[in-house]
Amino acid sequence: MRFKDKVALITGSSRGIGRELALTLAREGASVVVHYRNNQAAAEETLAAIHAAGSEAWAFAADLEDPAAIRELFAAVADRHGRLDLFVSNAAATAFRSALTLGPHHLERTFNLNVRAFVLGVQHAAALMPAGGRVLVMSSYGSIRAFPTYANLGTAKAALEAWVRFFAEELGPRDINVNALNAGIVATDSSAYFYNQPAMPPMDDVTARIPKRRAATAAEVARAAAFLLSEDASYITGSVLMVDGGLSVVAPPFRVELREPSGS
Numbered sequence: 288m289r290f291k292d293k294v295a296l297i298t299g300s301s302r303g304i305g306r307e308l309a310l311t312l313a314r315e316g317a318s319v320v321v322h323y324r325n326n327q328a329a330a331e332e333t334l335a336a337i338h339a340a341g342s343e344a345w346a347f348a349a350d351l352e353d354p355a356a357i358r359e360l361f362a363a364v365a366d367r368h369g370r371l372d373l374f375v376s377n378a379a380a381t382a383f384r385s386a387l388t389l390g391p392h393h394l395e396r397t398f399n400l401n402v403r404a405f406v407l408g409v410q411h412a413a414a415l416m417p418a419g420g421r422v423l424v425m426s427s428y429g430s431i432r433a434f435p436t437y438a439n440l441g442t443a444k445a446a447l448e449a450w451v452r453f454f455a456e457e458l459g460p461r462d463i464n465v466n467a468l469n470a471g472i473v474a475t476d477s478s479a480y481f482y483n484q485p486a487m488p489p490m491d492d493v494t495a496r497i498p499k500r501r502a503a504t505a506a507e508v509a510r511a512a513a514f515l516l517s518e519d520a521s522y523i524t525g526s527v528l529m530v531d532g533g534l535s536v537v538a539p540p541f542r543v544e545l546r547e548p549s550g551s
């Protein structure tokens with residue numbers, strides 16, 4: 288029960304990693320605010336799973352591209368709980384396109400949802416957070432590696448990792464830790480969508496090049512996130528934890544491409 292009596296807000300917790308993290312924290316005692324954009328059925332399903340586990344949660348819809356909606360989300364948290372212990376900025380979306388074809392609206396929408404919403408969210412969260420509070424943002428290996436159609440989101444993730452350092456510096460004296468979790472390929476709706484694009488190879492061909500030879504499950508990422516949110520991570524702030532099955536440490540030639548398995 289590492290999160291007993293803690294109030295946690297996880298953006299984008301109707302589906303995928305956010306949903307798994309909501310369940311993980313709730314099972315360990317947190318009271319969870321499930322946030323979503325418009326998929327109410329999925330949010331209600333997350334709530335039902337949390338309630339079935341005997342934990343407390345409620346849901347709130349807000350389009351995080353809209354600063355007024357972000358304000359309303361945190362006002363609802365303040366009304367209901369009067370505080371916030373754990374803020375996880377997890378919701379994300381983008382247009383997967385070649386960098387040369389990104390229009391101003393693609394750039395603006397991706398920046399607003401992924402970067403501006405985090406900055407505004409931390410500002411609101413910090414106002415509600417006691418000492419011992421935690422901020423965590425979900426990043427991806429696109430922040431440090433380049434691959435087709437990911438430029439818009441990858442550069443936003445790189446910006447998030449820089450924001451983590453600045454917020455950690457400013458909030459450290461208040462005993463609020465701020466970190467990022469940098470995930471590799473995770474089996475969720477969004478990775479399925481990405482690898483279903485006509486130009487993309489099958490996901491299995493790509494994961495064959497990763498040391499772990501498979502995508503992460505959302506539950507594996509959620510467990511690592513829970514560690515960063517827990518008391519065990521009390522002295523970790525301003526960090527980026529790689530949870531990528533070794534994806535970012537390998538380079539061509541990949542082991543799977545060797546003509547002889549031993550490589551000798």
Ligand SMILES: NC(=O)c1ccc[n+]([C@@H]2O[C@H](COP(=O)([O-])OP(=O)(O)OC[C@H]3O[C@@H](n4cnc5c(N)ncnc54)[C@H](OP(=O)(O)O)[C@@H]3O)[C@@H](O)[C@H]2O)c1
Nearest residue numbers: 299303304324325326351378379425427470473475477478
């Ligand atoms: N999946 C991967 O392979 C992978 C790899 C590395 C990093 N990550 C990162 O991990 C995080 C979670 O990824 P995921 O794959 O679990 O996500 P997902 O399954 O695509 O879920 C996205 C969530 O974000 C919400 N959302 C989308 N647009 C929104 C908006 N404008 N305003 C508010 N909420 C919005 C969705 O709400 P609705 O349900 O209402 O649409 C949903 O809850 C993201 O930050 C992602 O970049 C994922």
